[in-house]
Amino acid sequence: MDDSLSDIICYQLKKMLPLLCTIVLILLMYTPFHFPLSKFLRPDVAMICIYFWTLYRRDLFGLFSVAFLGVVADSLGLVPLGVNIFVFVVIYVMSISYGWFVNTKPFAVSWTGFAVISFAAFVVKWFLMSIYYSCFLSVLGIFSGYIVTVLIYPLIARLNIFVQNKFLASDEVIYEQR
Amino acid sequence: MLMMLSKADTYVLNKTTGMISATLSPIIRIMQFPAQMVYLGYEKARDIIKVYSQNKQLREENIKLMILKNKVRTLEAENRLLGEMLNYISLPEAAYITAKVVAEEGDGFSHSLIVYVGDENRVYKDQVVMSDESVVGRVENVNGKYARVILITDINSKIPIIIERNRERAILSGDNTLIPKLLYTSLSTDIKEGDIVVTSGVAGVFPVGLPIGTVKNISKEKIEIVPMADIERLEFVKIVDYGIYHDVMNFSQENKEK
Incomplete structure (x- = not known):
């Protein structure tokens, strides 16, 4: 009985691992760094994780996880509630729609794919925020955030690959390629 | 929605x-x-x-x-x-508590801090938040033992100010960059680079005369203010209670009722 219960807990935890890893990375990004320009050099790791897990482990990372991450990001930050939820869903939908193109290609292609999708996501976020505040937000700070997010993608992707290979490789679901 | x-x-x-x-x-x-x-x-x-x-x-x-x-x-x-x-x-003497910065949100979309305030009854919404020397923001909300602080560089921050030298009034507005701007200055304004900007006390949230920053760039389109505090390196902040907030709120509430 105990064994089966621990198995169930273990299985559920495994299923939640991508979500938990993403939450930990989001929280890490809120740590005060105290270095110059730290306000503009914070990557949006949630975008990276959503793109990565949607591409490679959609079975463990559904729309609910994406929406939940949006609520977490909106609650921790000062952006209006709903902005991050919407942006994350946009990334999720785009990753599903265009992910087949990059899924089996070399890492550089997946990175380029992320650069394109995250650019669209940043533009959508900028647009939503500009509407909310009825003025255009400064593009420079947002653009630097985008650049840092794209540049840090390999590092976060490697971390996610490690989690995947170490803990989730045994029950991998291979998606049919279109 | x-x-x-x-x-x-x-x-x-x-x-x-x-x-x-x-x-x-x-x-x-x-x-x-x-x-x-x-x-x-x-x-x-x-x-x-x-x-x-x-x-x-x-x-x-x-x-x-x-x-x-x-x-x-x-x-x-x-x-x-x-x-x-x-x-x-x-005005009554200010009392303050020192709070540690626990989390920092900063990107092109918003600038805020989460600080640990301990006992939740000591801090309330709209209290002034200062570094050692100047205003850095105000308390947005208090949740348990933590409070969220909107920094003066955030787009939500609008502070009524005066130029210390000539008592010229304006609004200091954040725009999610590190350099907030002055709004609603008169066309014939006599503002010079290096002028010190202090709170005007209008609206009752901030008391009069708290230093915020100095005028840096003046052009036809904008007047930029450099905050005195190093906004990027805040480890501890002072949450100041001048004891006037509740009085001002009560006063305006009474006036509304009348």
């Missing part, structure tokens, strides 16, 4: 997001220890390198401050005397 609801400042939404934020803040607080250690090590090494030049600089500064201290003492006495002659009622 959620965005529109949050614009309406719905109690339930604020409470829910506040609850999530309060739940996750202690985790961020624990997670920052390794980063804190690295930062402390870096600071220590930097201090050791700079110790001789800093010592010399501090000695010179100390002499200047001693002279200034005597001047301030004389001016204080004179001010008290003149106040007594005019029957002037001065």
Whole structure:
């Protein structure tokens, strides 16, 4: 009985691992760094994780996880509630729609794919925020955030690959390629 | 739809997001220890390198401050005397608590802090938040033992100010960059680079005369203000209670009822 219960807990935890890893990375990004320009050099790791897990482990990372991450990001930050939820869903939908193109290609292609999708996501976020505040937000700070997010993608992707290979490789679901 | 609801400042939404934020803040607080250690090590090494030049600089500064201290003492006495002659009622003394910065949100979309305030009854919405020397923001909300602070660089921050030199009024508005701008200045305004900007006390949230920053760039389109505080390196902040907030709110409430 105990064994089966621990198995169930273990299985559920495994299923939640991508979500938990993403939450930990989001929280890490809120740590005060105290270095110059730290306000503009914070990557949006949630975008990276959503793109990565949607591409490679959609079975463990559904729309609910994406929406939940949006609520977490909106609650921790000062952006209006709903902005991050919407942006994350946009990334999720785009990753599903265009992910087949990059899924089996070399890492550089997946990175380029992320650069394109995250650019669209940043533009959508900028647009939503500009509407909310009825003025255009400064593009420079947002653009630097985008650049840092794209540049840090390999590092976060490697971390996610490690989690995947170490803990989730045994029950991998291979998606049919279109 | 959620965005529109949050614009309406719905109690339930604020409470829910506040609850999530309060739940996750202690985790961020624990997670920052390794980063804190690295930062402390870096600071220590930097201090050791700079110790001789800093010592010399501090000695010179100390002499200047001693002279200034005597001047301030004389001016204080004179001010008290003149106040007594005019029957002037001065503002109450400020009380403050020092709060540690637990989380920092900063990108092109918003600038805020989460600080640990301990006992929740000591801090309330719209209290002034200062660094050692100047205003850095105001309390947006308090959730349990944590409070969210909107920085003066955030797009939501609008502070009524005056130019210390000529008492010219304006609004200091954040725009999610590190340099907030002045709004609603008159066309014939006499603002010069280097002028000090202080709070005007209009609207009752901030008391009069708290320093914020200095005028940096003046052009036809904008007047930029450089904050006195190093917004990017806030480790501790002072949450100041001047005891006037509730009085001002009660006063305006009574006026509304009348």
